Amino acid sequence: MWKKIVSICAVLFILITSQAHAHVMNADNAYNDLNYTEAKGEILFITALGMTNSQDETATFRPNDSLAMEELAEFVAAYYHLEGENTVQQVVEKGWISSLKGNATFADVNEAFFAGELAIENGSESLTREAFAMFISEHGSSLIEEAGFTEGPVGQVEAVEQKEISVDGKDTHQYHIQIGDETIILAAHPYVDAPSVDPTVWEGMYVTTSLLMEDPHDNGEEVAQFLSISEDPPVQEQVVEEETSSIDEESKKETAEVVEEEKGNHYANWLFIGLVVVVVFIVVGLYMKKRN
Amino acid sequence: MAQPDGTYRLSGEWLNTESDLSYYFRADHVYMVYERPEGHVILIGQVLQNKDGQSASLILEEGFYNGFFLPKELLEELIPFTLSYETLKNLDGVEQPYLTQKDGYLQLQTK
Numbered sequence: 001m002w003k004k005i006v007s008i009c010a011v012l013f014i015l016i017t018s019q020a021h022a023h024v025m026n027a028d029n030a031y032n033d034l035n036y037t038e039a040k041g042e043i044l045f046i047t048a049l050g051m052t053n054s055q056d057e058t059a060t061f062r063p064n065d066s067l068a069m070e071e072l073a074e075f076v077a078a079y080y081h082l083e084g085e086n087t088v089q090q091v092v093e094k095g096w097i098s099s100l101k102g103n104a105t106f107a108d109v110n111e112a113f114f115a116g117e118l119a120i121e122n123g124s125e126s127l128t129r130e131a132f133a134m135f136i137s138e139h140g141s142s143l144i145e146e147a148g149f150t151e152g153p154v155g156q157v158e159a160v161e162q163k164e165i166s167v168d169g170k171d172t173h174q175y176h177i178q179i180g181d182e183t184i185i186l187a188a189h190p191y192v193d194a195p196s197v198d199p200t201v202w203e204g205m206y207v208t209t210s211l212l213m214e215d216p217h218d219n220g221e222e223v224a225q226f227l228s229i230s231e232d233p234p235v236q237e238q239v240v241e242e243e244t245s246s247i248d249e250e251s252k253k254e255t256a257e258v259v260e261e262e263k264g265n266h267y268a269n270w271l272f273i274g275l276v277v278v279v280v281f282i283v284v285g286l287y288m289k290k291r292n
Numbered sequence: 293m294a295q296p297d298g299t300y301r302l303s304g305e306w307l308n309t310e311s312d313l314s315y316y317f318r319a320d321h322v323y324m325v326y327e328r329p330e331g332h333v334i335l336i337g338q339v340l341q342n343k344d345g346q347s348a349s350l351i352l353e354e355g356f357y358n359g360f361f362l363p364k365e366l367l368e369e370l371i372p373f374t375l376s377y378e379t380l381k382n383l384d385g386v387e388q389p390y391l392t393q394k395d396g397y398l399q400l401q402t403k
Contacts, residue, residue: 029319200341201390
């Protein structure tokens with residue numbers, strides 16, 4: 001029995017401290033209950049922003065639950081790194097939210113994170129926790145910089161290279177990801193909205209968002225803490241492709257019209273020549289007849 | 293093992309019937325346990341694509357023998373299994389395969 005206890009303790013210890021490989025967190029392993037939500041990427045995004053740091057240890061996000069005012073206060077307190085006792089009460093005292101009672105509305109979220117400056121139509125509606133994540137993702141570009149992130153390169157992953165480095169005397173692997181002409185380093189524990197947690201599999205896929213931040217766990221280098229990766233090209237590129245193809249279609253149409261027009265002119269020329277020939281024959285015929 | 297939705301998965305349950313070790317697939321890691329009266333071994337790793345991009349292997353990160361760390365050199369030598377993409381491509385609808393860890397199984401996906 002003692003062997004088991006020692007082993008389990010060792011396992012727990014190593015799970016907390018191991019950095020042998022990057023431990024990528026995605027929707028499968030960051031939370032246990034994201035199977036059926038449409039907001040996986042958004043939930044990982046607010047997690048990367050640090051909003052869920054004070055959540056319980058059950059590794060659940062409860063996406064379909066209503067967002068309570070107290071939970072909104074927890075998100076705010078975690079995002080702004082409030083310290084000391086009763087941080088949720090501090091959020092109320094600072095005037096970021098009006099109270100801790102009841103469920104939150106879109107207006108409450110707007111007030112808490114954007115000083116009420118967003119123009120929203122559904123302010124009085126309450127929202128679920130996944131709707132909160134979607135709202136923050138949609139409007140939260142200002143929060144990215146405020147949280148200390150810089151936006152990194154986006155585009156197709158050209159190559160992924162694994163390098164061995166030493167952090168605090170411990171050997172670890174670091175992934176270098178080439179996106180276009182730029183290379184970013186993957187953090188030891190990044191949040192990634194991707195179909196795979198294995199970075200080498202991302203080759204050929206598309207990075208649509210990358211957020212970088214200096215990390216003491218990576219020798220203080222600026223590393224990618226959040227990535228959004230898709231197997232398909234981003235919609236914008238598809239739109240450009242569609243636009244290009246529609247332009248091609250139009251130019252084809254125009255070319256066809258010009259060809260048709262040219263064809264028409266060609267027939268008119270021949271008709272004109274034919275008429276001239278007929279008129280010449282008639283004139284010559286009349287002249288010959290008169291002469292005879 | 294083909295699923296009703298046309299995807300393929302390798303279940304830990306099936307693997308355990310074929311092996312002396314017990315494999316526990318989880319979304320974050322794969323845990324392996326080997327227990328004998330004289331010793332208890334726990335190994336922890338991840339299924340990762342190999343450098344050549346042609347296969348994926350279970351790569352061990354940490355290991356314990358009766359609670360004590362196993363040396364890194366030993367873990368590097370131990371590769372519990374390797375799955376060749378060339379073989380996986382023989383399955384219907386699988387063109388560019390890769391594997392992801394899920395709770396209880398390995399999911400075969402294709403780009």
